[in-house]
Amino acid sequence: MSDQSAEHPGYTEYHPRWLRRRPSTYWWLERRAYLAFITRELSSIFIAWFIVYLLLFIRAVSRGDASYQQFLAWSRHPVVLVLNVVTFLFVVFHAFTWFNLAPKAMVVHVGGKRLPASVISASNYAAWVAATAFVVWLLLGG
Amino acid sequence: MAKRSLEPILWLLFSAGGVVSALLVPILVLLLGIAFPLGWLSAPSHEHLFAVLRHPLTRVALFGVCVLSLFHGAHRFRFTLYDGLQIKHLNELINLFCYGGAIALSLWAGYLLWVVP
Numbered sequence: 001m002s003d004q005s006a007e008h009p010g011y012t013e014y015h016p017r018w019l020r021r022r023p024s025t026y027w028w029l030e031r032r033a034y035l036a037f038i039t040r041e042l043s044s045i046f047i048a049w050f051i052v053y054l055l056l057f058i059r060a061v062s063r064g065d066a067s068y069q070q071f072l073a074w075s076r077h078p079v080v081l082v083l084n085v086v087t088f089l090f091v092v093f094h095a096f097t098w099f100n101l102a103p104k105a106m107v108v109h110v111g112g113k114r115l116p117a118s119v120i121s122a123s124n125y126a127a128w129v130a131a132t133a134f135v136v137w138l139l140l141g142g
Numbered sequence: 143m144a145k146r147s148l149e150p151i152l153w154l155l156f157s158a159g160g161v162v163s164a165l166l167v168p169i170l171v172l173l174l175g176i177a178f179p180l181g182w183l184s185a186p187s188h189e190h191l192f193a194v195l196r197h198p199l200t201r202v203a204l205f206g207v208c209v210l211s212l213f214h215g216a217h218r219f220r221f222t223l224y225d226g227l228q229i230k231h232l233n234e235l236i237n238l239f240c241y242g243g244a245i246a247l248s249l250w251a252g253y254l255l256w257v258v259p
Contacts, residue, residue, distance in 0.1 A: 091163065
């Protein structure tokens with residue numbers, strides 16, 4: 001600080017403003033990495049939609065066979081089907097990005113050594129396979 | 143005493159929900175939303191599904207999946223609006239919409255799973 005500025009403290013009419021350019025609202029279209037980021041973020045909407053769909057399914061099953069058949073008929077409607085196909089693509093994208101990120105979020109030490117990232121990713125994918133097999137068994141085999 | 147922030151809890155729900163939804167939602171959408179409607183696999187009988195749904199463990203697990211996934215989605219959507227559209231001045235409204243929606247749907251999930259006959 002120079003002495004000059006210290007001599008004139010307090011109010012000035014023309015106080016400095018930071019030059020900060022506001023990024024464009026469409027900043028996420030500028031690069032592929034940004035687009036991947038926003039795609040992953042948008043998976044949240046489709047997860048919310050699926051939970052609503054799941055709850056409608058649960059309600060139909062708990063009300064009896066007639067409402068379950070009604071639900072199945074509704075689920076064949078093209079709009080619902082397309083929405084579910086899009087949802088599937090988004091949630092698979094979410095799952096892959098989530099499991100690939102897991103080694104960065106989880107630091108596991110075994111016997112004083114840090115487990116390599118590939119081991120943590122692999123165990124996450126193994127859990128995914130196991131969870132998938134369990135759901136299939138529960139719904140189809142049981 | 144300093145006011146405690148809710149943020150750590152919201153982030154914890156976000157990551158727990160992220161794991162649960164990554165593990166279970168893809169196969170559930172594939173079966174319930176695509177394979178059964180298109181007839182790739184014949185839909186299970188009502189009797190079988192009802193037996194599965196009636197089990198208390200199923201209902202507790204489904205409640206957990208719903209609540210965690212909803213808070214995961216709400217948290218992520220909040221930041222999508224925040225970063226994507228840069229509407230920081232609407233923060234309170236966004237929070238109310240996202241977490242309020244998650245709470246409302248969680249209550250609905252709890253009610254539906256509670257009243258299964």
